Amino acid sequence: MSQEITEIQPNAIIGEDYDGWINLSAWRGFESRNGFYGSKDSEKESDGTIKTHIIGESADSVHVLSQAQFNAIDFLKKNSGLVRDSLLNGLLSDYPNAKEIYEDFMPEINSVEDYKSNLGVAFLHIMDSEKEGYAYIGFELGCSWDNEHGVGVMMHKDRVVKIGLAEESFNHWNCYHDNGTAEHEQMKWEKAYEQMQKPQKKWWEFWK
Numbered sequence: 001m002s003q004e005i006t007e008i009q010p011n012a013i014i015g016e017d018y019d020g021w022i023n024l025s026a027w028r029g030f031e032s033r034n035g036f037y038g039s040k041d042s043e044k045e046s047d048g049t050i051k052t053h054i055i056g057e058s059a060d061s062v063h064v065l066s067q068a069q070f071n072a073i074d075f076l077k078k079n080s081g082l083v084r085d086s087l088l089n090g091l092l093s094d095y096p097n098a099k100e101i102y103e104d105f106m107p108e109i110n111s112v113e114d115y116k117s118n119l120g121v122a123f124l125h126i127m128d129s130e131k132e133g134y135a136y137i138g139f140e141l142g143c144s145w146d147n148e149h150g151v152g153v154m155m156h157k158d159r160v161v162k163i164g165l166a167e168e169s170f171n172h173w174n175c176y177h178d179n180g181t182a183e184h185e186q187m188k189w190e191k192a193y194e195q196m197q198k199p200q201k202k203w204w205e206f207w208k
Contacts, residue, residue, distance in 0.1 A: 005052050005126070006077050010070040016063045018054040022073070022124065023047070026080035031120035031142065038122030038142025038150040038166065046120050053170075054126040068130035072137055075157055083158045087139060088112035090153065090160035098145070105145045119143040119151065122166075129175035131156055136178070138169030154178075 002020040028048040035041035056063025076083055091098075092112055099106045107118050125138035134157050141151040152169035154161040162174040176182040 024080040026084040033120035033122040033142030052124040069135040072135040125170040131179040140169040
């Protein structure tokens with residue numbers, strides 16, 4: 001059975017992927033977006049309980065909750081209002097761009113308060129990339145103007161890293177570009193791809 005992720009200690013073995021939950025008081029009163037693809041699952045307001053997905057960090061052939069992930073979760077729990085306000089202000093700054101894309105589907109938004117009746121957090125993605133001792137956290141939100149794709153916001157502590165469709169909330173490259181490891185990760189990917197393209201011996205050929 002899943003547990004609140006604040007209860008998981010650093011270096012605890014969680015596997016490659018771990019699904020749990022967290023309750024963030026700052027998101028109470030927003031739309032409840034626990035349905036498929038971030039759809040509304042209730043006309044009642046959210047009580048702040050949010051589904052989470054942790055990408056375990058590889059360590060000695062197992063996958064654990066890293067210290068940086070623990071730090072990020074702890075920061076989020078203690079500063080949920082600060083993080084929420086930063087995220088919503090980021091969306092407000094991006095509003096002209098969203099309005100241009102969605103046109104009449106985009107509701108009139110004049111302040112961060114207007115988002116309260118138009119979106120809610122569907123999922124949190126605790127990434128396995130970090131910067132300065134804190135992991136990145138992606139916010140996947142369901143919204144009234146795009147029921148299919150939603151909104152994705154990648155955050156580092158209370159700083160907005162990237163805003164886009166829902167997929168941006170779990171796009172590893174947003175983290176790599178922000179923490180300066182993109183070139184290294186690209187080289188790793190290319191090397192792994194080259195290995196995959198090499199002809200593989202059939203099992204009986206190892207005895208020739």
